[in-house]
Amino acid sequence: MSTRFTSRIDIAGPRGERFDEILTPAAVDFIAKLDNAFAGRRRELLDARRRRCEELASGERSLEFLPETRWIRNDSSWQVAQPAPGLEDRRVEITGPTDKKMTVNALNSGAKVWLADFEDALSPTWANVIGGQLNLYDAIRRNIDFESNGKQYRVGDNPATIVARPRGWHLVEKHIRIDGRPVSASLVDFGLYFFHNARQLIARGSGPYFYLPKLESHLEARLWNDVFLLAQDELGIPRGTIRATVLIETITAAFEMEEILYELREHAAGLNAGRWDYIFSMIKTFADSGADFVLPDRAQVTMTVPFMRAYTELLVSTCHKRGAYAIGGMAAFIPSKDPEVNATALEKVRQDKEREANDGFDGSWVAHPGLVPVCDEVFSEALGGWPNQLGRLRDDVSVTGEDLLNVASAGGEVTERGVRANINVALRYVDSWLRGTGAAAIFNLMEDAATAEIARCQVWQWVRNGTKLDDGTAVTPELVRQWLDEEAANVRADLGEGNRLDDAREIFEETALGEKLPSFFTTCAYARYLTDVR
Numbered sequence: 001m002s003t004r005f006t007s008r009i010d011i012a013g014p015r016g017e018r019f020d021e022i023l024t025p026a027a028v029d030f031i032a033k034l035d036n037a038f039a040g041r042r043r044e045l046l047d048a049r050r051r052r053c054e055e056l057a058s059g060e061r062s063l064e065f066l067p068e069t070r071w072i073r074n075d076s077s078w079q080v081a082q083p084a085p086g087l088e089d090r091r092v093e094i095t096g097p098t099d100k101k102m103t104v105n106a107l108n109s110g111a112k113v114w115l116a117d118f119e120d121a122l123s124p125t126w127a128n129v130i131g132g133q134l135n136l137y138d139a140i141r142r143n144i145d146f147e148s149n150g151k152q153y154r155v156g157d158n159p160a161t162i163v164a165r166p167r168g169w170h171l172v173e174k175h176i177r178i179d180g181r182p183v184s185a186s187l188v189d190f191g192l193y194f195f196h197n198a199r200q201l202i203a204r205g206s207g208p209y210f211y212l213p214k215l216e217s218h219l220e221a222r223l224w225n226d227v228f229l230l231a232q233d234e235l236g237i238p239r240g241t242i243r244a245t246v247l248i249e250t251i252t253a254a255f256e257m258e259e260i261l262y263e264l265r266e267h268a269a270g271l272n273a274g275r276w277d278y279i280f281s282m283i284k285t286f287a288d289s290g291a292d293f294v295l296p297d298r299a300q301v302t303m304t305v306p307f308m309r310a311y312t313e314l315l316v317s318t319c320h321k322r323g324a325y326a327i328g329g330m331a332a333f334i335p336s337k338d339p340e341v342n343a344t345a346l347e348k349v350r351q352d353k354e355r356e357a358n359d360g361f362d363g364s365w366v367a368h369p370g371l372v373p374v375c376d377e378v379f380s381e382a383l384g385g386w387p388n389q390l391g392r393l394r395d396d397v398s399v400t401g402e403d404l405l406n407v408a409s410a411g412g413e414v415t416e417r418g419v420r421a422n423i424n425v426a427l428r429y430v431d432s433w434l435r436g437t438g439a440a441a442i443f444n445l446m447e448d449a450a451t452a453e454i455a456r457c458q459v460w461q462w463v464r465n466g467t468k469l470d471d472g473t474a475v476t477p478e479l480v481r482q483w484l485d486e487e488a489a490n491v492r493a494d495l496g497e498g499n500r501l502d503d504a505r506e507i508f509e510e511t512a513l514g515e516k517l518p519s520f521f522t523t524c525a526y527a528r529y530l531t532d533v534r
């Protein structure tokens with residue numbers, strides 16, 4: 001179905017129940033204003049990404065702290081905005097998709113913040129995108145009570161502060177078209193949430209807050225800042241009301257952390273160490289740069305390997321120098337009904353949070369309500385009565401560009417088990433994503449889009465480099481195809497009827513075994529499988 005709101009805007013896609021409450025003419029018009037103002041710059045920045053990527057791959061260029069922005073790093077006079085209402089204490093942040101049940105559960109989880117996810121944990125079907133907006137709309141207005149399986153769901157008295165995470169700049173939303181062009185998915189997710197909820201949130205003592213994913217440069221942060229300025233002006237909301245926490249989850253952004261905070265300083269709340277996409281970015285950026293950049297099995301790339309420590313140490317010291325919160329990342333372990341597995345998971349999460357708290361982070365992420373208490377306990381002890389650790393300036397930290405790029409420092413090895421694990425988890429996750437679920441529990445771990453990206457990129461890198469396994473066998477396309485057949489058969493036996501394994505396999509083959517390494521599996525898989533709109 002296709003409905004014309006104005007001469008320029010088309011909404012294509014099924015009209016779900018109450019979708020018209022989100023896709024009002026005024027809201028869609030607001031998206032169109034954002035698109036008109038920023039679509040061109042978005043395209044230019046995506047071109048700049050591509051050019052930089054090619055230059056890095058060909059060795060024409062290397063990564064360094066930018067000489068032209070040294071003045072920003074050397075100017076000690078600037079700080080980011082003061083913490084906004086509801087964001088003063090961020091010791092525990094729960095993340096999760098915006099389906100109805102998870103929305104209520106996350107808000108009631110005891111976490112200080114809920115990252116309402118339209119990104120790594122989203123399968124961007126039209127139903128999920130607009131349904132998620134509806135759930136947020138209802139939850140903010142305390143109008144989301146329901147019953148399911150005999151359990152009452154109702155937002156309690158002290159809910160978490162909502163921080164919405166729109167999709168990244170690389171994605172489009174094909175169901176909203178302006179002059180025939182699909183609109184930036186970032187602008188759709190941001191725009192609809194902001195348009196409908198900013199005033200409500202402010203009236204309730206909170207505000208319109210965002211996590212910004214997958215930025216690759218400070219110029220992309222500048223674009224977001226300009227989006228915020230226009231959006232606030234359009235709705236007559238004072239500039240500086242929005243707060244944004246930027247995920248540092250690409251290697252190029254790690255070289256521009258201070259500049260990113262500077263660009264957004266009027267709206268900046270902090271930086272987050274998005275470890276999974278960071279690993280993905282590291283592999284992708286240097287996939288063709290030779291053996292020195294080949295990472296070992298995914299399970300061996302932990303937060304304690306030197307190049308990952310360099311990144312988190314730099315993040316904390318950069319944030320605290322500028323009065324910004326440093327928020328830790330996601331340990332993938334989730335609670336289990338098996339007491340032994342559960343105890344191990346809780347212990348692993350505890351160790352992860354202890355390391356972050358000791359390093360000076362102001363809070364961290366958990367994937368499940370059952371992990372809120374452990375994160376709370378660890379950070380409460382480290383904070384010692386304060387809402388943050390901004391006072392810990394970490395002047396002792398000195399991280400060089402070489403430290404950030406020292407992939408070889410990870411050591412470790414590549415094994416048959418590691419290759420098979422990547423194939424297996426990628427198939428399972430992509431199957432889930434194609435069926436509309438963007439976060440899944442797989443072998444007692446929380447897996448999302450970043451996992452599948454790491455898994456298929458590692459395979460590509462190992463094949464490209466003819467990497468030798470621990471037993472001396474080289475990783476070849478033929479070997480991977482043989483293991484792919486075997487792993488697909490195993491996975492099929494578990495998934496049963498109605499699975500999308502054949503499609504998942506096709507996506508894996510294209511994105512892990514093709515001649516070129518695609519930037520994201522989500523972009524092509526979205527266009528091919530999640531929408532009929534061409």
Ligand SMILES: CC(=O)SCCNC(=O)CCNC(=O)[C@H](O)C(C)(C)COP(=O)(O)OP(=O)(O)OC[C@H]1O[C@@H](n2cnc3c(N)ncnc32)[C@H](O)[C@@H]1OP(=O)(O)O
Nearest residue numbers: 095096102105106120121276330367368439440441446450
């Ligand atoms: C790389 C990154 O970007 S990390 C951030 C993105 N990823 C995420 O946000 C993933 C968040 N986590 C999840 O989605 C889920 O925890 C999963 C999919 C991993 C597991 O979910 P489930 O299989 O439902 O777990 P489980 O059965 O243990 O859930 C128990 C209860 O907790 C709820 N729950 C589990 N995780 C969450 C969550 N993150 N938010 C809110 N509620 C949750 C379930 O809805 C369920 O509620 P119920 O008792 O009312 O039915």
Ligand SMILES: O=CC(=O)O
Nearest residue numbers: 274275276277450
């Ligand atoms: O978004 C978080 C990450 O780790 O990736």
Ligand SMILES: [Mg+2]
Nearest residue numbers: 120274277450
């Ligand atoms: Mg991420």
